[in-house]
Amino acid sequence: MKRSRLWFLYPVTGLFMIAFSLWMGTWYAAVSLLLTVAMGIMLLDNRFSKKRDRLLAPAIKLIHSLESDDETRSCFEEGKAYYLAMERRSIIDTILGLLFIWASVLWAYERLLRPDGGAGVGAVVGFLIALILFLVFNFLFRVCWQRVLLHPLIRDIRPVSASVACLLEGIYGLSITRKRTVFMHNAAVGLYRSGRSEEALVLCRLARKMAGKHIGGLFLYLYSNTVAVCFRRLGEEAAAEREELRKELILEENPLLLKNRDIQWNLQAGRFRCMLKEGRLTDAEETGEDYLYSCNDDYHRLPVLELMAEVKEKLGKTEEASDIRKKLLTFSPENREVQNAMAYGPCTYSCEKLAVRDWTASAFRVIYAVVIAISLFMTAAKISGAEQLSDVPQTAPSEITGPMERTPEATQAPRPTAVPAPEDTEAPFIKDDSGKTIAEFTILYPEAWNGLYVEKQLEGGGILICQKKSYDLNGDGALFSITIFEDGAYVNEPDYEILGYDGSDVYVMKKPTDVTFYWENEQIRHEYINMQEDLSVIKSSFRILFDSAEYDGNEYIFPNSSAAALQESDLLNLSAKQLRIAKNEIYARHGRLFADAELQSYFNGCSWYRGRIEPDEFEEGLLSEQEKANISMIQSRQ
Structure with missing residues (x-):
């Protein structure tokens, strides 16, 4: 498959890091070379891994079938375009993260050689802060990436296009195996929602195989749920019941899963289907309406809407059933429910091109890039300035x-x-x-x-x-x-x-x-x-x-404020707390006590302070004209 053209940025970034380090003339070129080699190994493993190709062979075969099928070709192109747009953002995120680490280590190395006291400690602390920021930003990017990649399924409710995007990310993306597993499962959900239950089962089993032993209860529940509905749609009720029992066991072992909103909706929808299966139409109608009222997500509402239309029709409420089907027909025909509703009327869905809308992540990327550029510019200016010092005339x-x-x-x-x-x-x-x-x-x-x-x-x-x-x-x-x-x-x-x-x-x-x-x-x-x-x-x-x-001057803001005239410029960089102390230390020199407990505690900690005059007994005449002028100056800034 044709990949994004931005892949060339990886070798260009590596060459830039090495060239910049060589210009510095330090051992840091070795660090840049190491990062570049690590990046190259990661890319080679991603693009030329035979082991990966063998493991993902069912998914690769399926993606080719979706591409060649006349019915799904247009959906394939939409999903592919969406994936490529997301891949471009993933490439930029990876490069920004790599540069952030590289620039942080570079800054720490340069900082360690500065002459100011405690520079080594400051450099280490600065690097640790940068590392924490990198991990936080990386986590936010990944969370945003997963959510945005699901927009075609959750937001636009176009399951086939979403399956293509998730399949391509699971096959060709730079994500770790655990993330690939999630994308494979999401692709299976999309195929099921489009009516392709057999293909969905293939991907579910592949996702389960990829997950291995280290897997959480939430994934196991979602896996069993997807397999159960696929078996039920294929008419294999016995297999579906086995998966339903497995779901109950998972919830017993993981009771905290019951707080998950999606699982709560799934359980409520399951009770609704049981009532419908048992013929309890009135109870099913009431439960379905409660579900549709509490669930404000069209992705979860769509399957229940189809069943509600069936319930209304059996109860003789044909007009309400017709209104529900009209609503169904406003969604994409990629959904099986919409395809079934098209037997009652034409689809009114207005198809729009899938677009990547991730403004929050875009803002993070801009901030990320600006921080990296500033740090590199300051480091380069520092090194360049140091090299030119020897040329300055003495x-x-x-x-x-x-x-x-x-x-x-x-x-x-x-x-x-x-x-x-x-x-x-x-x-x-x-x-x-x-x-x-x-x-x-x-x-x-x-x-x-x-x-x-x-x-x-x-x-x-x-x-x-x-x-x-x-x-x-x-x-x-x-x-x-x-x-x-x-x-x-x-x-x-x-x-x-x-x-x-x-x-x-x-x-x-x-x-x-x-x-x-x-x-x-x-x-x-x-x-x-x-x-x-x-x-x-x-x-x-x-x-x-x-x-x-x-x-004892370090115990004052202005140790000379009783003898020297303060200027307005002397007060510009002081905080409100410092201004308050600066004003009251003039009074404190004359032994004044303070009604404010915090202020009194502060001056009690000063070795020069001898408090003896109550606030209501203090006379302003004890202050010199210079002290009064300085108090007035400070008050004007407060």
Whole structure:
């Protein structure tokens, strides 16, 4: 049979993955090659499996007979076109899933080499999240696939066309054996509904054989039910009764099946048929009407409608019987019930081409593809940017290099304006009005850092520390910086930590969120990562050279909100909860207690908090004008 032209996407996708990995110049090309080989084996097994052909020989013979039969040829073409449309979507889903796994592993591999602390853990967590998303999306796609493939049978009620689509999927599709078994059974149901009971029995037995030992109670029940109705239509009542008894045993062993809606309808329809067989026409009429009222699915209603017409006619209600048959004639003549009703009048069914309508799955596919494209673009941009760093022209900033174990101490003094540093200075420094160099804070570097770092002065009295080897090669290699803020702008930094504060000045350590080291040298890369692991030692050694300094800044949103003027831009990225805390920590500094239990509990956990003034006894006069202005600013954003 002619297959979808989109099959060429499989080798193209494999070549793309390998080429992309080779461009990276990493071992990841082996992962891409492995995925491509696995995909190729899967396709070869699907298209050239002799074992599969022997097992499915009855189904292959049947599909050829439906194709050559003049009565079913048009239905075959409709079902084939529907299957090919679904196959194209299946190919796209498979490729998207493969690319999603590939891109996730690629992202994790690239992320593991980033210098930011905990990058390895973040990469592993990110990959696990991606894997879970893949499994969820894959499950949703498969569920949607099965439902959409049944639309010709359930929604359009065209059993022959549906049987062709399910048969082709069961024979040629990429589904696993369990899914193929379900499609074979659904094809058998379609053939039975069209009046081809012998062919339906052949497919039922094939589906049972394919299922093997690992099979659930629901499938066994549906199998026995389909076989029973086929035997009954062929006049083999004894065989049909055996299957009915088997159905009862299955329900006894699996009582939860009684909660299944389809099985409930099946049992109700069975009681209706028994009443009709026993000649209890009045009871049958009442039961049938209850069934038709409770069942809003035309697929399940159709067989009962035919029997209800028979009941109405036997009860002398010929007009009602005629109305039921007119309704039957509005369905496709592929149904046996409609063919029987055509003896009473012409079929009024308007045939429409089967169309695949799966907008939900289409939306998932678009989201899937966009996520993959973004992740690949970001990874490619990251790698490309790292390769080009060595070509960036270097500037000549003032720097301090060499073995520095610690910065020299300095006497306490007010902080004047910062000026450029002399070449031989070994500490963060400023100059006072008399020109005397003084240090504003001190830090201790690990002994292992001797000769490995570069220290650069920043405007405002801060410092930037870089890995020396990366700095010499690409002018970057930033490890961290310590910046002095006189407002609350630090909250907009992507990765920061408050080391301490003194009045309006807040001392903040900032770490890079991007790759800054020299990417192409593995030894430099590992040295950079090892240096980042020592940052906790440097943070613990940080000291501000003023006695009034505090080091509990991480317990505040704005530790300087009583001395510095907050700007509106400082509040833009804060949540409603953070804004509430930022406002009330100004009151809390003055010892105010809070009526709100949650707020009081939060401040009780702060080491600096000393609550002593009841809310109704607190006087606004305790607040400075700056504090009142900051409270007003925060309230305007709440």
